[in-house]
Ligand SMILES: Nc1ncnc2c1ncn2[C@@H]1O[C@H](COP(=O)(O)OP(=O)(O)OP(=O)(O)O)[C@@H](O)[C@H]1O
């Protein structure tokens with residue numbers, strides 16, 4: 345069944361996220377899926393792009409004085425127009441048809457509560473990057489379509505879209521968003537909380553990229569059924585006491601506490617949305633549960649803590665990281 349939405353036809357779907365940029369074309373599927381970051385020269389009157397996406401990733405926290413890593417988005421919304429334009433140009437240039445694909449019509453995801461200025465900045469970046477036209481779609485809505493939820497039906501659906509920069513909670517029905525709230529915190533804030541924890545508890549210094557790697561090690565350890573109760577993670581960094589590079593062992597239970605604190609803030613938003621949801625839709629959500637999407641939906645404890653805080657069933661969408669991109673893709677047709 346086609347979608348009864350007011351979008352004009354578009355050629356490519358763009359999920360421009362704080363951590364990742366994904367570009368999907370109607371007939372080709374995913375044509376670009378790389379980290380949202382660029383490396384520029386700095387110091388002179390002009391700065392030139394040195395690397396972007398996968399090529400820029402290993403440079404994070406390792407740049408000399410004349411280079412600088414910049415992120416186009418922060419907390420889910422565009423913060424650096426020049427970097428956003430370069431990132432989009434870079435992605436377009438890597439599409440199979442190269443230059444020809446430049447004069448293209450894009451369907452972009454944007455946080456549902458993005459301000460007019462944030463929306464306008466994204467449209468400007470798209471235009472400057474060479475898009476012929478750009479339309480914006482609320483990300484929780486796209487995520488719900490990507491998760492194959494019945495958004496067009498007269499039933500309430502609740503979605504929690506957990507990205508790197510923002511976590512959006514939305515109730516959808518009859519092809520639209522009935523209610524939405526967000527917290528501009530996501531996986532990147534959890535990485536920062538790990539940095540802060542090691543700093544204050546262990547007087548130990550690590551960078552953001554290491555913190556994300558630790559998070560992934562922690563996730564793997566928590567998913568492994570044979571992890572011992574007193575298991576630890578070996579973490580490499582710099583001791584603030586001795587100033588020397590060293591390794592420390594941190595119990596998984598300590599990281600559980602960091603994650604619990606982070607998830608508690610998401611639960612507050614979910615509660616607020618549930619409290620404001622009209623009764624008929626509440627009834628539907630009670631029957632159907634809450635669906636989690638986005639890369640950070642894979643965070644351990646998130647699903648179980650939301651379930652026990654609300655008493656509702658909480659379902660992790662298949663392939664949660666790609667729900668927004670897949671939803672936008674389906675809207676292209
Ligand atoms: N298995 C996992 N467990 C926990 N977190 C994960 C896992 N895999 C990815 N992540 C986190 O998911 C985030 C990336 O998710 P996603 O690609 O949905 O974000 P984004 O779209 O770039 O951000 P946003 O929509 O907030 O602007 C990162 O913070 C990453 O560390």
Ligand SMILES: [Mg+2]
Pocket residue numbers: 359360361362483507508638668
């Ligand atoms: Mg996202």
